[in-house]
Amino acid sequence: MCEARAAAVLALAGLLAAAPVAGQAASDYGAHVARLHGEQQRLLAIAREADRYLPAGDTVRAGALTLIVPPALGALARSSAPLAWQLLEAKFGSKARLVAPLEIILQQRGVPAVSPRAPNAVVRAVTVPPEATSDVVAPILARIGAAAINTSQDSALQRWLPWTIDPRPQPPERYGEVYVELATAPWTAVRSCYAGDIAACGRALGLTVGANPLDSWYGIEDRRRLVDRASATWGLRRLPETRACLQQGDAAECDAALRTVPAEFVSPPLGGVARGLLTDVALELGGHGAYERLADGRGPIAARLVDAAGVPTDSLVRVWRARAFADAPRPITLRRAGAWAAMVWAVTFACLGLRSTRWR
Amino acid sequence: MFRQMLYTQWKWSRLLIVAGALAGFSIPLLSVRPLGDPTVAGYAIGMVLSTVGAYGLLYPLLAGGAGLMLALATWGPDHAGRHVYALTLPLPRWHYALLRFGAGAVLLSGVVAGVLLGTLVAVASVELPPGLRAYPFALTLRFALAAFVAYGAFFAVTAGTNRTAGFILAAIAGLVLAQVMVSAAGSDVGFLVHVVARLFLWPGPLEIFTGRWMLIDV
Numbered sequence: 001m002c003e004a005r006a007a008a009v010l011a012l013a014g015l016l017a018a019a020p021v022a023g024q025a026a027s028d029y030g031a032h033v034a035r036l037h038g039e040q041q042r043l044l045a046i047a048r049e050a051d052r053y054l055p056a057g058d059t060v061r062a063g064a065l066t067l068i069v070p071p072a073l074g075a076l077a078r079s080s081a082p083l084a085w086q087l088l089e090a091k092f093g094s095k096a097r098l099v100a101p102l103e104i105i106l107q108q109r110g111v112p113a114v115s116p117r118a119p120n121a122v123v124r125a126v127t128v129p130p131e132a133t134s135d136v137v138a139p140i141l142a143r144i145g146a147a148a149i150n151t152s153q154d155s156a157l158q159r160w161l162p163w164t165i166d167p168r169p170q171p172p173e174r175y176g177e178v179y180v181e182l183a184t185a186p187w188t189a190v191r192s193c194y195a196g197d198i199a200a201c202g203r204a205l206g207l208t209v210g211a212n213p214l215d216s217w218y219g220i221e222d223r224r225r226l227v228d229r230a231s232a233t234w235g236l237r238r239l240p241e242t243r244a245c246l247q248q249g250d251a252a253e254c255d256a257a258l259r260t261v262p263a264e265f266v267s268p269p270l271g272g273v274a275r276g277l278l279t280d281v282a283l284e285l286g287g288h289g290a291y292e293r294l295a296d297g298r299g300p301i302a303a304r305l306v307d308a309a310g311v312p313t314d315s316l317v318r319v320w321r322a323r324a325f326a327d328a329p330r331p332i333t334l335r336r337a338g339a340w341a342a343m344v345w346a347v348t349f350a351c352l353g354l355r356s357t358r359w360r
Numbered sequence: 361m362f363r364q365m366l367y368t369q370w371k372w373s374r375l376l377i378v379a380g381a382l383a384g385f386s387i388p389l390l391s392v393r394p395l396g397d398p399t400v401a402g403y404a405i406g407m408v409l410s411t412v413g414a415y416g417l418l419y420p421l422l423a424g425g426a427g428l429m430l431a432l433a434t435w436g437p438d439h440a441g442r443h444v445y446a447l448t449l450p451l452p453r454w455h456y457a458l459l460r461f462g463a464g465a466v467l468l469s470g471v472v473a474g475v476l477l478g479t480l481v482a483v484a485s486v487e488l489p490p491g492l493r494a495y496p497f498a499l500t501l502r503f504a505l506a507a508f509v510a511y512g513a514f515f516a517v518t519a520g521t522n523r524t525a526g527f528i529l530a531a532i533a534g535l536v537l538a539q540v541m542v543s544a545a546g547s548d549v550g551f552l553v554h555v556v557a558r559l560f561l562w563p564g565p566l567e568i569f570t571g572r573w574m575l576i577d578v
Contacts, residue, residue, distance in 0.1 A: 131548060183491035183578035184405035191490065328578065332498040333571030334505075338562070342505040345565040349512030350461050353519035354454040 057105065057114025063089060064100040065145055066121075070114050073106045076128065076137060083138035088145050091167035091283065092291045098152050099145040106137075122148060142167045153295055159264060160206060160301045163276030165291070170280055175327035178274045182324060187269035188219035193321070201317045205275055206268025207302040213266045214258055222269075223254040234261045274324075281320045282309035361451075366463040373433035377467055380426040381474030384503070387422065388475070388482035388496075388575050391415030395486035395576075405489055409577065416573030419475070419503050424569065426471045427510025434464040435518040461515055468511055469504075476500040479575055494576050506568045513565065 057068040062081035065088065069077040088096040103121040107113050108128050116123045124144050128137055143166060150164050182194040192200030202208055203217050210216035218226055227236060227245045236242040236257050245254035268275065282305045283290040290308045297304035302313050309316045370377075394408045438446055438460075446456050479496035488494060517525050539552035559566045 180406075180409070180578050184409075184489065185491075186405075194491065329572070331493075331572060331574040331577030332495050332502055334498060334502045334568070338567060339501070339505055341563050342509050342565075342568040346505075346508045346512035349509070349516040349565075350458075352516040353461060353512075354457045356453070356457060356516075356519040356524075 051115040054115035064097040067104050069106040070111050072111045079134035080137040084141035087142035087167035098149045102148045162272040172327040175324045176329045178324040179328040190269050204270045209300045227254050278320045285309040365459045369463040376429045377470040380471035384474035385478035387418050388478040392482045392486050412576045419573045420569040423506035424510045428514045431514035431518050472504040475503050
């Protein structure tokens, strides 16, 4: 199964790589996409056919989580699946059941591969190392399940949150990344947020709602920088307004160039990690049912986060910001105790040298 | 006596010290080069930090290398002269070794001074974007401590006989070999990892070498 899928993916990647990427009209693109889609379906059919010749595995279920495993991995699957399901249920509540269409296939080097049970199941395969225990495998299963649950989010939430809500606690380094972004990003709202302006944090995170996100999230002085940074991504280079904006710094021309960008393409100044951690904080503060409230909510993202967290936006952002500052990376990892320890070790080594017996 | 000892050690190791000081002076200057480009400094601060971090790996290497080379240079001529010079002096062995250690430590400060000067010049030569700070003194202090630890360790090894050094090297090689054999036999026992962890993690002697060495950071 794996070889067939890998061949399918490789073939598709080859087609993509070989495809011309510049100078095509929209109709050419459409035809190209249709051809690729047809090719994908053909290759998947080949992969499914190949799957039929693999032996059927054992099915291990915990809640709505389904694992298909070779008999040799049955014990590992039976101990890992309940742990993974607990993690999913704790984070996603009743929405954890959205994992049901997924079949996770466990495989291991040297153990014959098995085929998925349901022909139309969403299949993910995990290769586990020989010495893996349920403590290692369960979080991986939970992460895969979480990714499947995340795909059912509505488009507004997915657009704002380019991040997989993970059942595992986030490591402090993630908050450290946010601190670095807060400290170094050039956008006005981010700089104000770093300085302590909580309302500016809301703008930087894309929580404020306006007619145009550009006006809500980016200051006048950010416009030229935004054009400069994103002109290639948004295809603004060909516009005369872009040239006038970049060459003469004309704010009106910068605005004119940016107005050609559809609103849904504009991202908030702070990146996906920052927004993901804000969501994580909201779910943590909200406790039981927080994810359901977030996922089922409608309306502005800020309101949905408030619903999920059960606290006002300001309080939520304040907690998020405090965590980022608490986990700020330390540039020079030299503690007072570490410095003393180094001195003691150096002197100890020197004393060993003094005790040498070269000429006795 | 100490001045004479210092002078002779300076003569033996001045090329090493000058080379170390030059290297220590250059690393900070090279690490801040991206900040000289206004486009990069204003837009790609992440790249600036990555470059500073990548060059940061060179500080512990230089500290370890300087400690090693200076320790070798400190005892090299004594070993070559079969310790006749030392034996002619009216000193006990410990006193002589202490003088040698002190002289070497003073000379090591030349390399440290190179790093300090380099960091100060590097920081003064660029305009830091908002949100970034420079840490020339903390970095130099850490470099000095790391170099001092390395010098002390290698001084202790080189102060003994070649046989002592051989024993130490053989012990290290034996550990690595034993680990390779144990792993080859299919065992999961990984004692070498624990030994390395004891050395490099708190409160191990080489903990000072680990972690981030950032001249410029948030």
